Amino acid sequence: MNMLVGGLSAVFWGVLLLSILVFVHEGGHYLVARLFRVRVTEFYLGLPCRLRLFHKSRSHGTEVGITPILLGGYNRICGMEGEADDELLAGAFAIVQREGRVSAEDVAKELDIEIDHSYALLVTLSDWAAIRPYYDPELGEKPTQRDYPRSFEALARDANMLTEYDDGHDFDSQGSTGAAEARPLSNASAQLEAERSRTYLGCGYLKRMAILAAGPLVNILLALMLVTGTLLCTEYRLPLNTNEVGEVVEGSLAETAGIKAGDKIVSVAGEAISDWDGVSVALDAARKAGKDFSMVVDRGGKEQTIAIDLPEGESVDAIGVVPTSEPYHLSLVEAVQGAFGYAGMVASFALKLIMPQHTMEVLETSSSIVGISVMASEAASAGIADVIAFMAAISMSLGFMNLLPIPPLDGGKMLIETIQLIIRRPLPMRVQTAISYVGLAFFAFIFVFVVRNDLIRFVWG
Numbered sequence: 001m002n003m004l005v006g007g008l009s010a011v012f013w014g015v016l017l018l019s020i021l022v023f024v025h026e027g028g029h030y031l032v033a034r035l036f037r038v039r040v041t042e043f044y045l046g047l048p049c050r051l052r053l054f055h056k057s058r059s060h061g062t063e064v065g066i067t068p069i070l071l072g073g074y075n076r077i078c079g080m081e082g083e084a085d086d087e088l089l090a091g092a093f094a095i096v097q098r099e100g101r102v103s104a105e106d107v108a109k110e111l112d113i114e115i116d117h118s119y120a121l122l123v124t125l126s127d128w129a130a131i132r133p134y135y136d137p138e139l140g141e142k143p144t145q146r147d148y149p150r151s152f153e154a155l156a157r158d159a160n161m162l163t164e165y166d167d168g169h170d171f172d173s174q175g176s177t178g179a180a181e182a183r184p185l186s187n188a189s190a191q192l193e194a195e196r197s198r199t200y201l202g203c204g205y206l207k208r209m210a211i212l213a214a215g216p217l218v219n220i221l222l223a224l225m226l227v228t229g230t231l232l233c234t235e236y237r238l239p240l241n242t243n244e245v246g247e248v249v250e251g252s253l254a255e256t257a258g259i260k261a262g263d264k265i266v267s268v269a270g271e272a273i274s275d276w277d278g279v280s281v282a283l284d285a286a287r288k289a290g291k292d293f294s295m296v297v298d299r300g301g302k303e304q305t306i307a308i309d310l311p312e313g314e315s316v317d318a319i320g321v322v323p324t325s326e327p328y329h330l331s332l333v334e335a336v337q338g339a340f341g342y343a344g345m346v347a348s349f350a351l352k353l354i355m356p357q358h359t360m361e362v363l364e365t366s367s368s369i370v371g372i373s374v375m376a377s378e379a380a381s382a383g384i385a386d387v388i389a390f391m392a393a394i395s396m397s398l399g400f401m402n403l404l405p406i407p408p409l410d411g412g413k414m415l416i417e418t419i420q421l422i423i424r425r426p427l428p429m430r431v432q433t434a435i436s437y438v439g440l441a442f443f444a445f446i447f448v449f450v451v452r453n454d455l456i457r458f459v460w461g
Contacts, residue, residue, distance in 0.1 A: 011381050014373025015070055017387075019045060021219060021395050022072035025402070028218030030075045032211050034060065037163040039078035039129045039198050046070045050144040061129075061164035078209070079164070079199025081127045085426060088113065092121040093195070094188035096131045101153040101180045122152045129165045130195040134180070148151035153180040161191060166198060205421050211415070213409045219399030224339045226392035230385065231335035237325035241275045244324045245297075252320020257306050259321060263297040269435060270294075276323040287316050343396060363449050371454035407432070409438040 030043045040060070044052065046067030054065025088111055095107050108118035125131045125447045126148075134153040135141040141149040155163045159175035162168060168285055169177070177183045185191050196202040200211060240246075245263045248255050265273050268282035269289075286293045287310070295306050330338065354356035367375065372394060379390040407414040416435070420426055 002373055007048070008180055009380070010373040011377035017376045017391060017394060018372065019070045021222075021391070021398055024222055024395070025076050025215040025219050025398065026073040028214035028216070029077065029211060031060075031218075032214035033077045033200070034062075036072060036203055036207050036211070037167055037198060038200055038211070039163075040202065041076045041129055043073075043075040045073045047072060048074060060167055063139070071134075076131045077200050079196070079201035080128060081124075086121060086124070089121055089124060090188040090192040092118070093125055093130060093192050094185050096122070096125070096152055097183060097188075098184045099153050100182035101134055101151055103151045104148075105150070105192075112184050119148060122198040123148060125195075126152065128195055128199045128201075129155070129163060130192075132179075153351065154180075154183060156181065160276060173419075197248050205417060207283065208417050209414055212414050213403070216399040216402040216410055217400070219395045220343065223392045223396035223399065224336075224343060226388055226395070227339040227342055228332075230336045230389055230392065231330050231338050232332065233385075235328075236328045236330070237327040239276065239323045239325045241277055242324060243273050243275055243279055245321050246324035247322040248322035249318075249322065250317070253310070253316065254320040257295075259295070259297065259306055262297050265302060265321075266296040268293065268295050279321075279323075283321075285318060287410055343400075346393075346396045346402045350397065350404060353401075354404055354406065364453070366446075366450045366453055369448075371450070371457065374454075404444060407436040409439070412436075412439055 006036040007460065026043065030040055033040050034456050039063050044054070044062045044063070044067055046052075047069040049067040052067040054063040056063050070163050091111055092107055095110055096102055099106075104115060104118045104122055107122065108115045111118065122131065126133055131152050132155055133143075133149050134151045135143050135145070135149045137149060154177070155175055156171060156179045157163055158169045158171050159173040160169075162170075164171075185188055200208060200242075203211065243265045245254075245259060245261055245265065247261055248259055265279050268279065269286045271278075271282045271285075273279050273282060286308075290310065292307065292309050295308060296303055297306060308319060329446050349362060353362045376387075376390060379386040403414075404408050405411045407413065408418065412435070416427060416432060
């Protein structure tokens, strides 16, 4: 029964923690995309599911909500899927606008192309939120089906051709049209470029990089804030350089000999002492000599001689006395410096993952969802401070890991964008897909390896 409760606790805390952090990650992408007026149709806590609760923004049309599959989060930024440079896109867009609603077959006939090509064009335009799929109930089509429907339709647009996903739209203005209403275009190519400008594809290199980097950077920023806050709220003990004993370690030689907290060490092995630096030096010398020695302490104004018996044939690291200390809190500057120092260590650890000579070394100390769940549950049992500290560690790792130049991570996408900038043309989709498969294979190996380690470490013991 205890094992079952422990397992459920681990699952709960692991899912909760990762969902929050992935949602924050996706929130970074979302906010920067909206900053650049890029269309975003969905932003959800949880993985895609037909069962969901959401609110649809009136100002920019985004569905913001939650699904029951709380294993992260996602958003749909327009223009991140499909072929972008097909010369027939303008023609397909013009047909949908002219007809209001049209089947993929009719588009294929008018453009004299294969049906698969027609669907590719219409799906790309749908990804741009320039048109949308139409699910005909009379044909038994539903939005939850896996494949696309037979037909696609025009979106509602105001007098300036703005859709519900564009800032500043006004459907009450004269000349607005509703969904599926015909609205022929006088210049399809110009309007297609206007549609593209409101997508990820329509952004320049720097804006694309900002959108991609925003997710990891938000995770890192959150971690820096949490670590800084934790350091500021933590009380540290600052050792004082006096000869007074602040604490005696339980079970130590000092406790056995009868030394007590509050005793002032006057001499060690005949050497007079006035501060803790002197205590440390004298005790080190006495221990290294390997012979029993005596200490004189001042207890309540009276001096007492205490014999310290060292175990024969054994080395002793310490006799078990701790100096007195006073409470100390870090300043904001010190806390921020500590947070950035920690970030540097995590970044270095993440970078070693892609260095062949260090990859296995990193994997041996890494954890999967199994280990993260167990550790999250343990942190929750210890208290809110431990949960926050653990969340900071995972958020920091998530941020730096996603910046690694490995597709399909954000860093990998940034790498592809940089390559395209250098060669001055888009990488063919098949090349991007092949690169992504290599990255997925690498992460599949990592996943299997770290899950195996966690099962041995936490389950099989």
